[in-house]
Amino acid sequence: MASPEIDALTQALSRLPGLGPRSARRAVLHLIKRRETALAPLLRALAAVEERLATCGICGNVDTTDPCAICTDPRRDARSLCVVEEVADLWALDRARLFPGRFHVLGGRLSALEGVRPEDLAIDALLRRIEAGGVDEVVLAMNATLEGQTTAHYLAERIERFPVRVTQLAHGLPVGGELDYLDEGTLAQALRARRPVA
């Protein structure tokens, strides 16, 4: 019974991850009750992003400039290259501000099941970046899944012929992890990678 425009907005919002039909309706009500303070700012923000959205030609990050802000930041150490599966992973690592180098987004992970082959990912672009020189270390920051680790192994083999250090994220107990709630895989990894007490 709502107007077609309001229905269309509800539907567009309900397709966002984390929002279903019910919460999308609540969001629409929130927006239309606050036309100046919520609807207009969201519209402006969305239009600005839509207008300028670009994929970085160097690393594959999505930003409003190409090259992206990370690739052009002179304070970042270009000798360290962190390889991730998806833009979301890049953002997660960058949010923590723990990695001072640059990134490379593969655009997925190798998957026999989903038919994702090496040529479907930005692997050649990665190898060209390494070949061009100036990189000392490649950090493989794949997900700790079977496919992520398969991808990491494959990349490690391909990078072997370059004079760079190849590392990967440590696996083990997450911060706050309680042993009797963790899965056996994590416990096995943590035990296998145990280290001497300093």
Place this chain on the structure above:
Amino acid sequence: MASPEIDALTQALSRLPGLGPRSARRAVLHLIKRRETALAPLLRALAAVEERLATCGICGNVDTTDPCAICTDPRRDARSLCVVEEVADLWALDRARLFPGRFHVLGGRLSALEGVRPEDLAIDALLRRIEAGGVDEVVLAMNATLEGQTTAHYLAERIERFPVRVTQLAHGLPVGGELDYLDEGTLAQALRARRPVA
């Protein structure tokens, strides 16, 4: 480290009810990875609503036309008037498609605590609609809260002088309600309003 435009969009989305900073970031990533299929449609939907948004001069509903689609629908029974606190309540009742009449939105409920007095609500407009005639029944569909019920009592008194039937939503067990999980207030209401088994 994301661009200011992307940050602004994340912030605007994170202010929607049901979305926090984390889910807003996921939503932004979803949008920028699907520029044509998600971002552009949402932008269009939002712009269309922003452009046409109007509050119905008759009932207080928010729609893209004034009078709203409900007030101008000839299939609706103008003799039944359902009074609700908020636009959200109107939508909830209308979604269920159980009420075939028209609505009146008060824009809140009486509240000594929040300093909401009768003149702050669309009560005079309601009385004028009833006074204009053509209304047989006024359904008071306030929330089953102290303030909602206070508002309903107040409205019932004000409407008394008109030759209309005043009713209110039944209180009792919700569908699927299990007695030992329900609060005492609901049980008391259900017991007080008990009916002979048909």
